[in-house]
Amino acid sequence: MAKIDITILNLFARYGLPFLIGYVILFHLWKPAYNLMKLKILTLALKSYWTKVYACNRKELEQLFAPLHEVAQEDEGRKETKLRVMEIGIGEGANFGFYPANCEVFGVDPMSAVEDKLRKNIVKHDGLELKSFAAVGAEDMSHIDDDSIDAVVCTLVLCSVENPQKVVSEVKRILRKGGIFVFWEHVHASNDKRVARLQWILNRVWYVLFDGCHLTRKTSEVIQAAQFTTHDFSTITLPVLSVISTTLFGSATK
């Protein structure tokens, strides 16, 4: 059966203005219908994005998660103690395949509808156990103690959060000393003026279409300002739509 790919962009290409107007009306007036549609659209859009990235940049993703594997191996005692990993904006758990075995996973994501699929997904990954899921924004993870988490994972999330500074400061609070924060985010294309201009033009429409996602975030500055003990990141251009192709891969240690 032919694969039906109906990402939001295809819908927009097919139905243009009526689709856009309908979507904006749902966004502003009829939240429950908008939320349902948002989940479907996000799932489809993410699926096609991830498929491309898996195909072309799997090596970079494996490298991104390498520090988690190192932390897991560092301490011999870890054979008995599980690695405590918090994933913010966990969604349905697209990253689980990259985790080391033997992890206790904590998740936050304000979209409560993801929980069902998340729970079904995690049992497919040996050695991962979902310790807790909270349908809250990562700006307030007060249900997690200070210095209690070994690693925080964050992929394609800081573009959508309301307050990235607050999120990164919460990440730093919950990490133990020496704990690691790994992130992969699409960011402002500061190295390409043409794309940066396009991001600026499309930003507002994109925000409405994709659940509050910003195209122009300078995430590296936010992470640098948080003053982790060390940080290390690089910008990689992915073979996807130009406005979301500039991405920041990296890690920071508390």
Ligand SMILES: C[S@@+](CC[C@H](N)C(=O)[O-])C[C@H]1O[C@@H](n2cnc3c(N)ncnc32)[C@H](O)[C@@H]1O
């Ligand atoms: C583009 S999806 C990425 C999902 C997953 N991390 C991935 O890489 O497939 C963005 C996710 O961030 C979540 N999100 C939005 N605002 C958030 C916030 N303030 N705190 C935590 N997660 C948030 C959304 O609900 C959504 O699940």
